Amino acid sequence: MDNAPLTISGRAAVETGPLLAVDARGITKRFGRVAAVAGVDLQIARGEIVAFLGPNGAGKSTTIDMLLGLAKPDSGSVSVFGRSPRAAIAQGFVSAVLQTGGLLNDLTVRETVELTASVFADARPVDEVLERAGIREIGDRMVGKCSGGQQQRLRFAMALLSDPGLLILDEPTTGMDVEGRRDFWSAIRADAARGRTVVFATHYLDEADAYADRIVLLRQGRIVADGTAAEIRNLASGRVVHATIPDADPVALAAIPGVERVEARGERFAITTQDSDTLARTLLTTTTARDLEITGQNLENAFLALTSEGQDR
Numbered sequence: 001m002d003n004a005p006l007t008i009s010g011r012a013a014v015e016t017g018p019l020l021a022v023d024a025r026g027i028t029k030r031f032g033r034v035a036a037v038a039g040v041d042l043q044i045a046r047g048e049i050v051a052f053l054g055p056n057g058a059g060k061s062t063t064i065d066m067l068l069g070l071a072k073p074d075s076g077s078v079s080v081f082g083r084s085p086r087a088a089i090a091q092g093f094v095s096a097v098l099q100t101g102g103l104l105n106d107l108t109v110r111e112t113v114e115l116t117a118s119v120f121a122d123a124r125p126v127d128e129v130l131e132r133a134g135i136r137e138i139g140d141r142m143v144g145k146c147s148g149g150q151q152q153r154l155r156f157a158m159a160l161l162s163d164p165g166l167l168i169l170d171e172p173t174t175g176m177d178v179e180g181r182r183d184f185w186s187a188i189r190a191d192a193a194r195g196r197t198v199v200f201a202t203h204y205l206d207e208a209d210a211y212a213d214r215i216v217l218l219r220q221g222r223i224v225a226d227g228t229a230a231e232i233r234n235l236a237s238g239r240v241v242h243a244t245i246p247d248a249d250p251v252a253l254a255a256i257p258g259v260e261r262v263e264a265r266g267e268r269f270a271i272t273t274q275d276s277d278t279l280a281r282t283l284l285t286t287t288t289a290r291d292l293e294i295t296g297q298n299l300e301n302a303f304l305a306l307t308s309e310g311q312d313r
């Protein structure tokens, strides 16, 4: 299997074979008494952009480690483009952008990429990867003088050298400001438009919402939801009624039939309910509520509903 012919994105983006980028079947990984990954089945098609989302300790990094061959599953199997993760990496089909490490402060951005390129038999041209990562203009800057966002883009540039079919990013924008995150993702998105498969773990729901075709929601080592952002939002039923209610009594609000959760920010309330008509009627006729707004569930509510304690699916 490991020697199957393969043409991947980048150099030959148009030629895509039938192989899945990732095919994980029943993978588990324990650390002592902790089941970090407790039976994950995951098939990722070529060209998909997939976000792993989940609370701390959900098993995102452990799953990524197994996709990268850095950790061996206790049971189950992982294949990447039809071969073992290690073989896929050795052949340049997979690259990773991890959060830390791997950079020398005393080299320039360009020198860093050149040095990395020298270890590949068949690397992409340095200018091309600098351009694709959006850092060509800072090629002469010392790495130690680059911002966190620029350093992550440098890691991205290094990851592009082998023109991998699969790019794996573990919380790539942690610590970046809003603009840095937006710029970083535009570079990733533009590159992924060429057919590259991208898998990333994140804590930022808005990133998963904005940049992933598909969200895999993990909790306690298991997949609790898998779908588009819209599909995940729909898994959390009910509506949210927003209203400004001076002198409100939160206990009385929570007692209105259908109400599931009451959150207040000053006089502005967000009330999650299974019956928004009854709630709106009650608010308008029995309280001082004004400026009512009724919306569907957002990704954050769905995330909390699907990953909170007591949810056992």
Ligand SMILES: Nc1ncnc2c1ncn2[C@@H]1O[C@H](COP(=O)(O)OP(=O)(O)OP(=O)(O)O)[C@@H](O)[C@H]1O
Binding pocket: 031, 034, 035, 036, 037, 054, 055, 056, 057, 058, 059, 060, 061, 062, 063
């Ligand atoms: N090397 C290790 N030794 C012991 N326990 C570990 C190890 N690596 C992970 N774990 C445990 O496995 C579980 C899953 O951890 P993992 O890092 O995969 O979660 P995560 O979803 O990436 O979390 P975070 O969002 O906090 O990065 C956690 O309970 C963690 O403490």
